[in-house]
Amino acid sequence: MKTAVTLCRVPESAAGPFVFHEPLPESFAKAAAIGFDAVELFLEGPDAVPAEEIHALQQQHGLAIAAVGTGSGMVKHGLSLTDASPEKRKAALDFLLRMIGFGGRLGAPAILGSMQGKWSAEVPREKALDLLAGSLRIAGEAAAACGVAFIYEPLNRYETNLFNHFVAAAEFLDEREISNVVLLADLFHMNIEEREIAASLRAGASHLGHVHWADSNRQAMGFGHTDPAPVMAVLREISYSGYVSAEVFPIPDAETAAQQTFQSLATLR
Structure with a gap:
């Protein structure tokens, strides 16, 4: 597995759970100095x-x-793939596809997290799931054309009511026959929702494509x-070779948060 750290250049997410918020040259230099293999980018747009x-x-x-x-x-443009407005849904998908192309x-x-949206009175659950499936199918095809996968992230109940559990999201991908889409296992969200994080990862191992390493x-x-330790044991057991990335608050400061993440991974690996 490979290590990564988050770099954010979105003013609206200045208080968000991203490690480095400085200009990219400074953040790249700090990530490299600590020893990370990669950076995960959160930018204002493509x-x-x-x-x-x-x-x-x-x-x-x-x-x-x-x-x-x-x-x-979502945070800057207010876009969601399950918005009640067809115009906003189209704008959300267009934005997503442009980000896939940029990442490619x-x-x-590219990662789909908050832009997945929620079901509501205006958009009942089944319709929202149909919209999500359609968007994921298109995103998976677009990512394949770029030679990469597309990453879908189940979130906790306070951020979405679509999928909060890793295995349920994996089953959804299978049931809807959605290809070239992998799942992001964010340990913060899983800590809230899963009975046992390690067991959920083992059960959905074939769909795992990215990990957010957060307490x-x-x-x-x-x-x-x-x-x-149990999480890392499962990652070793399933021969996970993807990225383990620090999407965490820069507490007490960015450098300490990054160093602590790197050390925790070095100790467990």
Whole structure:
């Protein structure tokens, strides 16, 4: 498995659970100095930073791009794939596809998290699931054309009412025959929702494509009460070779959070 750390350049997410918020040259340098294999990018949109600029930073610091987030579609533009408005749903899908293309130019998958939205009185659950399935199918095909997978993230109940459990999301992908879409296992969300994180990962192992390594309080692993040993044991058991990425609050500061994450992974691996 490979290590990554989150870099965020979205002003609306300045208080969000991302480690480095400095300009990209500074953040790339800090990530490389600590020893991470890659960075996970959260940008304002597909045109926020030229891919050529990111390629140059990669070459300078020897870092891969683990993934690109799409959350700015929600936090900055208010877009959701399950919005009651057909126009907003179309805008959300267009934004998502552009982010997939941007990530593809970097050899990286895009992540769908908050932009999945929720079901509501205006959009009942079954309709919302149909909309989600359709969007995931299109996203998976678009990502395949770029030579990467697409990543879907189940969230906790306070952020979505679509899928909160890892295995349920995996079964949904199978039932709807959605291809080239993998799941993100975010340990913070799983700490809230899963009876046993390790068991859920083992049961849905064939769908696992990305991990957010976060403690129970969304701080760096070791600063909360999650026991990471059983999780790491399962990742070794299933020969997981993807990224384990720090999507955590920069507490007490970004450098300490990054170092703590890296050390927790080094100790367990």
